[in-house]
Amino acid sequence: MPSRRTFLVSTAATPALSRSAVGANDRIRFAIIGAGNRGSYVGGVFAGFPDCECAAVCDVYKPTREQVAAKLPGKPEPVTDYRRVLDRKDIDAVLIATPDHWHGPMVMEASQAGKDSYCEKPVTNSIETGMKMIDVVRKHNRVVQIGLQQRSWQHFQENAARVQQGMFGTIYQAQCVYQGNYLRPPEAGTEPPPDLDWNLFQGPAERRLYTRSRQRLWRSFYDYSGGTLLDWGVHLTHVAHWYLNAKAPALASGSGQYVRYPCPERDQLPDSVACTWVYDKFVMTYSNSLMANPQFDAQGNYFLGTTGSLQINRTGYRFRPNPPRVPPGQTAPPPPFAPVDESFRYVGGPSDQAHVRNFLDCVKSRQKPVVDIEDGFFATLPTLMGVLAIRYGKTYAWDGKQAKAV
DSSP: OHHHHHHHTTTTTOOOOSSSOOOOTSSSEEEESOOOOHHHHHHHHHHSSSTTEEEEEESSHHHHHHHHHHTTTOEEEEOHHHHHHHOOOOOEEEOOOOGGGGGHHHHHHHHHOOEEEOOOSSOOHHHHHHHHHHHHHHHHOOOEEEEOOGOHHHHHHHHHHHHHHTTTTEEEEEEEEEOOOOOOOOOOBBBOOOTTHHHHHHTTTTOOOHHHHHHHHHBBTTTTTTTTHTTHHHHHHHHHHHHHOOOOOEEEEEEOOSSSSOOOOOOBBEEEEEEEOOOOSOEEEEEEOOOOOOHHHOOEEEESSEEEEEEEEEEEEEEEEEOOOOOOOOOOOOOOOEEEEOOOOOOOOHHHHHHHHHHHHHHHHOOOOOOOHHHHHHHHHHHHHHHHOOOOOOOOOOOSSSSOOO
């Protein structure tokens, strides 16, 4: 099996430039790179727009790329190696829905090839790679949208305005809660399936023996991702940054424990974790555990302010005024607003469609999309710092360029 160093050297060549810039009335030809569950779904959203056409479906696993290519209109070409996609001059944009460790190299190489990118979150699993991505995207003047689609969700937008207009007073704490973990029990290495290019799957990551978990549940492993903290946490940190106009934490600390399974290699995020970040004007926390509530879904973002609080997730939102402190014998003043409980069925389609549509419009107009590469990186940054804090048992400080242990 070729070494990681040999692989990285082999990817150094810059692909050929794409065709001339897309005009306002042109059809956009795109390729899917990473055609698993999310890639195939979002690829279908792309293909559903009349001014968009799928030209290629790239995946390192043969059954996946062939099945997805067969489902999409226009008979896109099944491709194993993403570099063959970037070589094509007739492709304008790529949808990147690979494991997280591939996001950085692919966005940068696509930008060098003159192609725009819609990249699923998180931006990357490496802070250093994320900073390089910003520089390369800017240098080549590419449109990059990060798949943090809650930015395009109506009730998230409405509540952003409530927070930013001061309805809840000064927010002093933002809490991020997502119930779940991806920890897997230890597995012995085996030969990879014959239809899988395991070397290409690993790409820029360290070389490991194949296990089913590393292929199917790659989000568990530090080599490729960072568990639920990097996967779901970035949705929550993005909302907090958006609502509070924040960019980067000054400090990150965290702790974790392996409870459900032993993890002798310590190569996965623990299944019980907690993180704390310090910002200039507030504190933010993350936990992957919470008490079940039969009345509503308690996961999501919480904003605690001096006059009230808000909780929001994909199935609704709830806000409450703070109870007043009234001296004995005095009458309580009227609350600043009435409490609200709004719950509804989770339907993500409209936000996915709006987010993709925004990207396609920006490919044509060359405007900045709603979650560009920089916004996406700084939403990802606290989760990457949290992963470091948990993994190495240290507190990390952000100096504007890198995270340093303190």
